[in-house]
Amino acid sequence: MKRESGLLLTLIILVAAMSVLSPYFLRTGNLLGLTRHLAEVGIIACAMTCIIATSGIDLSVGSLLGLTSIALGYASLAWNPASGIAIAFATGLVGGLFNGALIAHFALPPLVVTLATMALFRGLAMTISQAQPVSDFAPIFDWIGQGTTAFIPTQLWIWCVVYATSWVLLERTGYGRYLRAIGDNSQAARAATLPVKRVLLSAYAAMGLLCALAGIVYTARVSTARADAGTGLELEVITAVVLGGTSITGGRASLVGTLLGVLILGVVRNGASLAGVPSVWQAIIAGVILIAAAALNYRLTDRGTAH
């Protein structure tokens, strides 16, 4: 648990620092508003943690989010919000299964597969929509994206549910142990008759579903379905997961770490914005944080710290 405590301490220090840099940081309005965007990153980060634990990766999450956003838009317009949401999930599922099938059954490297589907899904989204966004959404989407439930942004509740479910799956079930075993040594896992293919396929499929959920939340937040939604999201998600201590080489996973990673990145961006740091500097800061996180990861594992 050493790593997670370090991250928690970092988060606390950063929160203190940001509140010094700007008197607006610690206001409830600001912090809750911050979670609106973080929810989208956080939801996908849950699945990304599982996938990275298997020593895989998924670069197509941003593009799949865009594709599900377009699916949601067109289906909602043609029929109704419920169909729209169903079609969005179906699209995400198909996308995830596509990734999973190529990776699990054809044993293609996840990096290459998801790099390709990153382009494929985005291209599909652009072609279907002809780069035209879809606006005009029913009021229920306003509630999801811009509204509150018991004073808390709706998407924060959604994130909590996803996080809790993922945590139980990863930490308390055999499924979670399988994921780590595959990441540690997939040959050994196969030899031990673990259902490697099924586990991998389901992990990427679940990612597809969560991308769809994030796509619905994003589309609801901006009230527009856009083919370019989620551009660059994969970088944010992977940074958060790596920062959280999940090893990129697989075998170790920490959802608590991922949560702290997402929060740290969010706090830094939000605090920097409030303090007047221009956007151009924030990109540099994000890069520096990722390098620091990777270095930290390396040093901790190098010392053989028991996990």
Add this chain to the structure above:
Amino acid sequence: MSKWIICGALLFLCSCASQEEQTQNIRIGMMPKLVGIDYFNACEKGARAAAAELGVELVYDGPLNNDVGKQAEMLDTWMAMGLDAIAVAPNDPNALSPTLRRAMQQRIKVLTWDADSAGESRHYFVNQATYEDIGSELVDIMAEQIGPEGDVAIVTGSLTAANQNIWMEWMNKRIASAFPGLQIVAVRPSEEDQQLAYQVSQDLLKAHPTIRGVWGITSVAFPGAAAAIRDAGRSGEVAVVGLATPNGMKEYVRDGTVETVLLWNPVDLGYLTVQAAVAAVRNDTLGASLTAGRLGEVTVLDDQVLLGAPMQFNKDNIEEFDF
């Protein structure tokens, strides 16, 4: 060890952040479509000049690319900062409406500039010139150069930008009423990316060899298109007309690829936006005209603040301007 990294990061942040002061100063937030292109850098110059003149605090920032999701995020953050007014150039007329409406509910004065936002989501729109003037003049200039007939194409920015779409609407109207011999064979987006504009223009020349003129209607599409035509060796044969900053187009005007550049003064646009925002905060509403510092009396048409008429740059005057 990690603690040193954190301390270092904090020092770094402290050194480049500005301290928030609880003053009675008016605080304005101004957001372009994106940062890092000439046109919006020019707007920033004007905005900062106005802020200095009026003695108000200006936060000027935007996303690194024309991403409306990031604009929404940034607006969320700004709304927590207790700003008196927010002026934004939206990348999409609908996507920011819910966020801007929330800002209006929080008693923040909301203005849009350069491009508008739909759905009653802003108090005022600072428009550079009427859409009709810009669209019609773009067509008139083309017709002057290639005559009243021929195949033409448009390279625009983003297919969702409200201003670019309305200009194209007026271009179509002008063609229909005055130059029906002009045939628009293609309209392509270039997403505020000059490389993409270059590529797209090259493809246009190959796909439509009979083209006689190309419009590049953003400050990034225009130089991209001009470069493509010059590199294809067709300067003078294919006319290139559009909207861009003088600095972006000087080389093409000098070598003859481009005869006329249409724009307005973006420095003035930025200046006027801050003036209008401050006036809206001080007086709550704007009357039929606004005294905007060095710009004098500016017309306010309903809820649109008009900068004026568009301006033409050509080899006779382009060297005088530096933006």
